[in-house]
Amino acid sequence: MFNCNQVIAELANYLDDQIAAEIRRELEIHLAQCQTCRTLFDSTRKTITIVTESRSFELPESVSARILERIKSKVRQARKRPPPKRSGRPSKRH
Amino acid sequence: MSFLPVVELGETFAPFAFLRKNFGFIPNLFRAQTLLPRVIEAETRIAESVLLTERVLSRRQKECLLLAISAANQSTYCVTAHWEMLRTLGMTDRQLRQVTIDYRRAGLSETDQALLDFGLKLTQHPTSVSRQDIEGLRGHDFTDEAILEAVLVSAFTDFVCTLSTGLGATPDFKPRKVSLKRVAHRSEVNPAGLHTHDKPKPFLRAVDLSSDTFPPFAFFRERFGFIPNIFRAQTLRPDVVEAEADVVRTVLLTDDVLPRVYKEYILLVVSAANLNTYCVAVHCEMLRALGIPEDQSDQIAVDHRQAGLSGADIALLDFALKLSQRPTEVGQEDIDGLRRRDFTDGQILESIVMTALTSYLNTLQMGLGTVPDFEPKHVLRAHVSSGADVLESARTGDGDVEITNLLPTLEGLNDRERAGVAAGALEDPDGDLVARVKGGDLEAFEGLVRRYDRRIYRILMSVTGRAEDAEDGTQSVFLKAFEQIGKFRGASKFSTWLTRVAINEGLNRLRERKNLQSLDEDGVNHEEEFRPRQVQAWEDNPEQLYSKTEMRGLVERALMKLPSMYRMVVVLRDVEQFSTEEAATALGLRVPALKTRLLRGRLMLREALAPYFVGRGRVPQPRV
Numbered sequence: 001m002f003n004c005n006q007v008i009a010e011l012a013n014y015l016d017d018q019i020a021a022e023i024r025r026e027l028e029i030h031l032a033q034c035q036t037c038r039t040l041f042d043s044t045r046k047t048i049t050i051v052t053e054s055r056s057f058e059l060p061e062s063v064s065a066r067i068l069e070r071i072k073s074k075v076r077q078a079r080k081r082p083p084p085k086r087s088g089r090p091s092k093r094h
Numbered sequence: 095m096s097f098l099p100v101v102e103l104g105e106t107f108a109p110f111a112f113l114r115k116n117f118g119f120i121p122n123l124f125r126a127q128t129l130l131p132r133v134i135e136a137e138t139r140i141a142e143s144v145l146l147t148e149r150v151l152s153r154r155q156k157e158c159l160l161l162a163i164s165a166a167n168q169s170t171y172c173v174t175a176h177w178e179m180l181r182t183l184g185m186t187d188r189q190l191r192q193v194t195i196d197y198r199r200a201g202l203s204e205t206d207q208a209l210l211d212f213g214l215k216l217t218q219h220p221t222s223v224s225r226q227d228i229e230g231l232r233g234h235d236f237t238d239e240a241i242l243e244a245v246l247v248s249a250f251t252d253f254v255c256t257l258s259t260g261l262g263a264t265p266d267f268k269p270r271k272v273s274l275k276r277v278a279h280r281s282e283v284n285p286a287g288l289h290t291h292d293k294p295k296p297f298l299r300a301v302d303l304s305s306d307t308f309p310p311f312a313f314f315r316e317r318f319g320f321i322p323n324i325f326r327a328q329t330l331r332p333d334v335v336e337a338e339a340d341v342v343r344t345v346l347l348t349d350d351v352l353p354r355v356y357k358e359y360i361l362l363v364v365s366a367a368n369l370n371t372y373c374v375a376v377h378c379e380m381l382r383a384l385g386i387p388e389d390q391s392d393q394i395a396v397d398h399r400q401a402g403l404s405g406a407d408i409a410l411l412d413f414a415l416k417l418s419q420r421p422t423e424v425g426q427e428d429i430d431g432l433r434r435r436d437f438t439d440g441q442i443l444e445s446i447v448m449t450a451l452t453s454y455l456n457t458l459q460m461g462l463g464t465v466p467d468f469e470p471k472h473v474l475r476a477h478v479s480s481g482a483d484v485l486e487s488a489r490t491g492d493g494d495v496e497i498t499n500l501l502p503t504l505e506g507l508n509d510r511e512r513a514g515v516a517a518g519a520l521e522d523p524d525g526d527l528v529a530r531v532k533g534g535d536l537e538a539f540e541g542l543v544r545r546y547d548r549r550i551y552r553i554l555m556s557v558t559g560r561a562e563d564a565e566d567g568t569q570s571v572f573l574k575a576f577e578q579i580g581k582f583r584g585a586s587k588f589s590t591w592l593t594r595v596a597i598n599e600g601l602n603r604l605r606e607r608k609n610l611q612s613l614d615e616d617g618v619n620h621e622e623e624f625r626p627r628q629v630q631a632w633e634d635n636p637e638q639l640y641s642k643t644e645m646r647g648l649v650e651r652a653l654m655k656l657p658s659m660y661r662m663v664v665v666l667r668d669v670e671q672f673s674t675e676e677a678a679t680a681l682g683l684r685v686p687a688l689k690t691r692l693l694r695g696r697l698m699l700r701e702a703l704a705p706y707f708v709g710r711g712r713v714p715q716p717r718v
Contacts, residue, residue: 008626012693016674022226036629040700043632046707047700050637051668054649057555059548063565067551068543071572075536078576 002030007037015045096126097262097429098439103128109138116146119266121175123254126261129440130351133447136344139337144250147333150240154183155206156247158193159213163251165194166218168422171258172251174265194270208234212241213248219686220460221369228297228463238299239330245461246334253454259421260446262429296327297463303329310339317347319383322376323464324455345447352444355384359394359407360414360445364452366395367419369686372459373452375468406435414449420682524588531579543572546589549670550596556665557600557658558607567603571596586679593672593680597662604658626697628704636707652702660695667692 002010007030013019014027031038103110109131113120124134145156157180164172177190185193192200197210212231216223231241257263305311305321310332314321328335346357358381365373374395381391393401398411413432417424432442522528524545530538550571554564574595582591633639640648653661666677678688 008693008697012689012696015696018674039629039631040626043628043704043707044696044700046632046636047696047703048668050645050703050707051649051653051664051699052671053637054642054646054669056646056650056653056669057552057564057665058646059551059568063551064547067547067565067569067572068540070569071543071576072536072540074569074573075539075576079536 002026004030004034004037007031007034008040011041011044014041015048095122095264097260097426098126098129098443100125101128103131107131107134109134112138112142116142117179122263122266123171123175123258123261126263127443127447129443130447132344132348133444136337136341137447139340140250140253140334143331143334143337144243144246149243149331150237151209151243151247154180154185155209156243157183158197158202158206159210159244159247160251160254161190161193162197162210163213163217163248164255166214167252167255169255169258170269170271171263171265172255174267174270177270178267205234205236209236209244212244213251216245216248216461217252217457218684220457221686223460223463225297225463242298242328242330242462245458246328246331248461249454249457252457253450256417256421256450256453257446259424260417260449261443262424262426296323296465297461298327298330300327300329303332308332308335310335313339313343317342318380320467323467324372324376324459324462327462327464328458341451345444345451351438351440352448355381355386356407356410356441356445357448358384358386359398359403359411360448361452361455362391362395363398363411364414364418364449365456367415367687368453368456369690370456370459372464372466373456375466379468406437409435410437410445414445414452417446417449418453419684419687423682522584522587525584528579528582528584528588531576539576542575542588546592547572549589550592552665552669553593553596553662554600554603556653556661557597558603559654559658559661560607563600563603563607567596567599571599574599590676590680593666594682597681626701628701628708630704630708632704632707633709639707648703648706652699655702656695656698660691660698663688663691664695664699668696 007027010019010023010027014024019027031041105111105114109124110120113124124137127134127137145160146153157176161173161176161180164176173194177194180190180193181187189200193202193210198207202210208231212227215227228241231244236244303311303326305315310325311321314325325335325338328338346361347354358377362374362377362381365377378388378391378395381394382388390401394403394411399408403411409432413428416428429442432445433439437445524542527538527541527545531542547568551564551568554567554571555561558564558567571592575592578595582588637645653664656664662681663677666672666680667674672680674685674688674692677692678685681688683691
């Protein structure tokens with residue numbers, strides 16, 4: 001049976017539902033018996049939901065409009081300038 | 095031809111004559127190492143025993159493994175070389191292109207597909223390889239000898255990919271560009287097993303060889319005092335063990351160019367980043383034999399920057415880590431950085447070879463499931479040093495997320511392939527707008543700004559943690575995208591490309607703003623925070639406890655408590671809902687490193703949010 005450390009190591013895959021049936025079984029056996037890991041799993045799952053739904057660091061509308069205006073004006077200026085002359089061959093890397 | 099100077103060894107140099115005889119030419123990979131002929135000799139012997147000697151797997155099967163893994167490793171040099179070799183073995187360009195993009199649709203037999211499934215899992219997700227995968231191969235009638243060869247060829251591929259990237263070797267033929275549209279199959283991305291470190295015995299059958307009759311074992315016993323299990327597990331191929339013993343003798347145990355202790359440091363640090371408990375345990379022990387106290391090698395495995403090493407030593411290990419974990423970002427500037435630290439070209443070459451050798455040994459060990467020779471102590475700690483490299487790049491300035499690495503080029507593609515790239519662009523939801531912007535349509539560009547300004551702002555907030563940087567940065571990102579859109583060819587989605595531009599911008603701003611001390615502060619106590627402390631049960635519907643605005647405030651404050659390398663991963667994955675693979679590509683990380691960081695970020699965030707959401711019941715502390 002898994003110990004708590006192995007459960008933690010597999011937690012990310014379990015939360016993202018990217019886990020093989022065999023490991024899922026082992027994990028679920030452990031979770032059924034270990035309240036600490038169950039709490040850890042449950043609260044981490046809730047954390048993800050909360051973070052996803054929070055839409056944190058939302059761009060305020062006024063800032064969005066300001067950024068767009070500045071970008072538009074810079075792009076128009078750039079278009080008015082003649083393109084810079086290129087000299088030499090472009091360097092190649094792979 | 096490469097980052098390092100080349101000296102003339104002449105056609106009579108035995109390994110060159112051997113290579114010309116077997117390949118028809120002398121690959122640049124070997125020409126690029128002429129500063130150290132002894133290294134070329136040892137590598138040629140490995141190539142001979144692993145690749146050229148045909149016992150069970152055919153040369154074509156081996157070359158297919160090499161090609162598919164090289165494509166997954168994004169090694170243009172190796173893809174080009176093995177494409178060409180497979181052409182001479184009768185495969186068509188069309189088939190070969192398919193092997194690099196999606197080998198399941200390359201007309202290979204089921205058996206050969208199973209072989210590639212295994213090789214890709216072993217090299218891309220090594221910690222998830224288990225006995226079950228070996229059983230899977232046995233189910234396809236692969237013998238233990240054949241499986242050993244598959245493990246060896248996979249490890250050898252990691253070796254040559256790391257080597258060619260570190261050396262900057264020029265492809266020997268018209269370059270075959272690696273497609274970023276490669277299909278990762280579920281067997282590869284969805285681990286079917288768990289690599290535990292307490293296996294009772296290795297995966298494969300081995301025969302007993304005695305150090306009295308088998309000279310390589312006598313050599314190991316004499317030099318190390320024991321015969322490492324990794325070599326005992328390969329006795330079905332004594333010729334390979336002999337070649338490996340030669341590499342150990344001529345590369346690891348020599349002291350004339352790069353001192354031995356540096357080589358052990360590289361083995362330790364890279365193995366820790368690869369989460370290879372076996373190799374960490376072995377090389378801690380080797381360092382102890384060299385007089386390095388246990389607690390220092392312990393600390394080097396955890397975080398070499400905090401282990402009391404000199405600036406030059408740290409720079410060398412930073413380079414080895416970058417080469418092994420973020421190979422596509424390595425360039426001439428990294429070599430020049432080491433030269434400025436007074437490393438000679440020979441020493442730089444040897445550190446590249448050692449990094450490649452570590453990849454070889456790590457892959458080999460994971461594929462063989464060998465039992466540790468010593469008590470492993472570093473399993474969880476190894477996660478710490480593997481998770482520190484993005485911030486390190488911000489700190490040293492040498493790991494800048496290089497946009498050009500993601501920009502595909504049509505160079506070296508034939509017409510059919512060009513058409514494939516063009517067709518790929520149509521699948522990009524932004525393909526139409528991008529095409530119009532390239533044609534000079536400013537309104538289309540505004541459309542892209544409106545579509546992505548929120549995402550870019552959020553990413554910049556997550557990297558820089560400051561609203562004013564995020565606002566200015568968003569503007570800069572779009573202006574840079576506008577300037578460079580002509581170079582965007584569509585091998586990745588436009589949105590992924592733009593995300594990388596944003597991360598790059600954010601890291602530059604962070605670097606300008608913070609000095610070294612404050613970045614160090616950002617990274618303290620990661621290890622302690624990793625272990626969950628708050629283990630009280632949460633309320634059933636925590637999201638109903640606060641208003642949306644309050645909730646956002648709580649989450650933002652909690653996110654700001656995270657070091658930015660974790661914050662970035664959580665924001666990309668859980669707020670922007672990138673897939674694991676997309677987030678890894680955007681951050682220039684391998685999938686396992688991304689997953690490690692994501693888990694730690696989520697656990698740290700959970701810890702920070704817990705006080706607001708715990709219920710009344712208490713539960714005991716974790717059993718760890």
